[in-house]
Amino acid sequence: MAQREGLGPRGLAAVATLISLGLFQNGMGAKGDAVSCGIVPQAQGRITGGSNSDPGQWPWQVSINYNGEHVCGGSLVSDQWVLSAAHCFPRDHSTSAYEVKLGAHQLDSFSSSMTVRTVAQVISHPSYLQEGSEGDIALLQLSSPVTFSRYIWPICLPAANASFPNGLQCTVTGWGHVAPSVSLQRPRTLQQLEVPLISRETCNCLYNIDANPDEPHFIQQDMLCAGYVKGGKDACQGDSGGPLSCPAGGHWYLAGIVSWGDACGAPNRPGVYTLTSTYASWIQHNVAELQPQVVPHIGESEPDSDLCSNYGALNAAPAWGLARPILLLPLGLTLGLLRPRLEH
Numbered sequence: 001m002a003q004r005e006g007l008g009p010r011g012l013a014a015v016a017t018l019i020s021l022g023l024f025q026n027g028m029g030a031k032g033d034a035v036s037c038g039i040v041p042q043a044q045g046r047i048t049g050g051s052n053s054d055p056g057q058w059p060w061q062v063s064i065n066y067n068g069e070h071v072c073g074g075s076l077v078s079d080q081w082v083l084s085a086a087h088c089f090p091r092d093h094s095t096s097a098y099e100v101k102l103g104a105h106q107l108d109s110f111s112s113s114m115t116v117r118t119v120a121q122v123i124s125h126p127s128y129l130q131e132g133s134e135g136d137i138a139l140l141q142l143s144s145p146v147t148f149s150r151y152i153w154p155i156c157l158p159a160a161n162a163s164f165p166n167g168l169q170c171t172v173t174g175w176g177h178v179a180p181s182v183s184l185q186r187p188r189t190l191q192q193l194e195v196p197l198i199s200r201e202t203c204n205c206l207y208n209i210d211a212n213p214d215e216p217h218f219i220q221q222d223m224l225c226a227g228y229v230k231g232g233k234d235a236c237q238g239d240s241g242g243p244l245s246c247p248a249g250g251h252w253y254l255a256g257i258v259s260w261g262d263a264c265g266a267p268n269r270p271g272v273y274t275l276t277s278t279y280a281s282w283i284q285h286n287v288a289e290l291q292p293q294v295v296p297h298i299g300e301s302e303p304d305s306d307l308c309s310n311y312g313a314l315n316a317a318p319a320w321g322l323a324r325p326i327l328l329l330p331l332g333l334t335l336g337l338l339r340p341r342l343e344h
């Protein structure tokens, strides 16, 4: 897609120079130099749906481990802070059992570009109460700052007034399941998938098709949808907390955080993300050094209600009768729910 080429060869060369000069090693997130967030400091290929990424293609993607297992994704937003989803950090989980892997490409192979940090603190949004509630966002402070490289680089945080138009092609990345209950095969290469943004109204309309009245789903104000009405391509378990990266003006912005969905890749059930810009002031209030960026104007949203109105009667009947809502619960945590552990 054209959006992936927002940063021209000149920009890339400039970034490469800055990296080699070591200019971005400490100050990222401090006032003034944050404009270098959200660039991928290397040439890259085209994205197709649900494919292996290239090393260094999504350098803000991190893997969050709990007791040594990958459970969630996250996004690097400065040299010491990661954004993820609150549901990845249940209250009874000890912070000391978490680790963050940065610069990883294949989770099962060693790479010298990879580095690991423990977690100094987790700040979950106080309004997150349970699955599907608002506020599914958490800030993680790494035990010590990381050095930026072509494999480890922060993404831009969108300012509160950011608006990403419907239909914008964004990319979700993660090491999660490739289908419900089907885990990613070794060597677990980071997966990427292009997904168009869907308006909240249309997304609520879609989630009402074949809805189970006992388990209503509601796309709240702080949520963003992206994906395909037909299904088949979506984020899934283990992707939670990871980035929905959207391009604007030559930078990538953390438009959304993988939050939940109703199964993965089911028809009329696009992925639901926490709308990061809603929490710009909460983020700054907690971590003053994190500076949300004003997102350049990309274009107006066109109405997309036709995505939903084409369905209804025709498609309503059988296909989705068995559907039970499945949160994009991270691997391992899902097991944890079945066999609760108490840790303090």
Ligand SMILES: *[C@@H]1O[C@H](CO)[C@@H](O)[C@H](O)[C@H]1NC(C)=O
Binding pocket: 159, 161, 162, 163, 294, 297
């Ligand atoms: C967002 O706010 C900034 C100033 O803080 C302003 O320059 C920009 O035009 C605003 N963008 C939109 C889309 O309103």
